[in-house]
Amino acid sequence: MTGAVQKKRASNEQHDLLFKRRVFGSDGRYSPWRSSVRNGRSYAYYVPQSKIAAGAAASELPRCPAGELEAEIIEYLRGRLRASASWLDSLPESVQQHPRYEEAAVLAILVNVDAAWDMLVFDVRRNLVQRMVGVSPWVRTR
Numbered sequence: 680m681t682g683a684v685q686k687k688r689a690s691n692e693q694h695d696l697l698f699k700r701r702v703f704g705s706d707g708r709y710s711p712w713r714s715s716v717r718n719g720r721s722y723a724y725y726v727p728q729s730k731i732a733a734g735a736a737a738s739e740l741p742r743c744p745a746g747e748l749e750a751e752i753i754e755y756l757r758g759r760l761r762a763s764a765s766w767l768d769s770l771p772e773s774v775q776q777h778p779r780y781e782e783a784a785v786l787a788i789l790v791n792v793d794a795a796w797d798m799l800v801f802d803v804r805r806n807l808v809q810r811m812v813g814v815s816p817w818v819r820t821r
Contacts, residue, residue, distance in 0.1 A: 760793040
């Protein structure tokens with residue numbers, strides 16, 4: 680592949696929406712994404728179905744900038760990593776009783792993941808986020 684093609688492909692992969700086909704509006708309908716380029720910048724949104732069907736002016740539901748929604752969810756998940764004891768309390772009894780399970784070690788690992796978050800490459804962060812929200816990272820949604 681030429682360098683320009685590789686650069687464009689890498690750029691597109693980094694701007695793929697984390698929650699594509701996983702976001703629903705307050706009306707319960709799936710919110711597909713829309714993107715556009717203006718003045719050389721790429722903009723992506725999750726747009727409620729009712730807004731698409733009724734037209735932008737008729738719908739009361741706002742479009743949601745993808746970057747803002749994803750940043751909010753990631754910050755929430757990182758907060759949960761820092762205070763992950765509640766996650767461990769919800770583990771099945773069989774896991775908690777396993778001879779090799781050490782709660783303190785698991786808590787330390789989860790806190791360390793948050794501390795190292797900014798050093799992780801994009802694909803690793805994406806995989807972690809999708810696993811934490813229950814989205815399989817192996818299912819291609821394009």
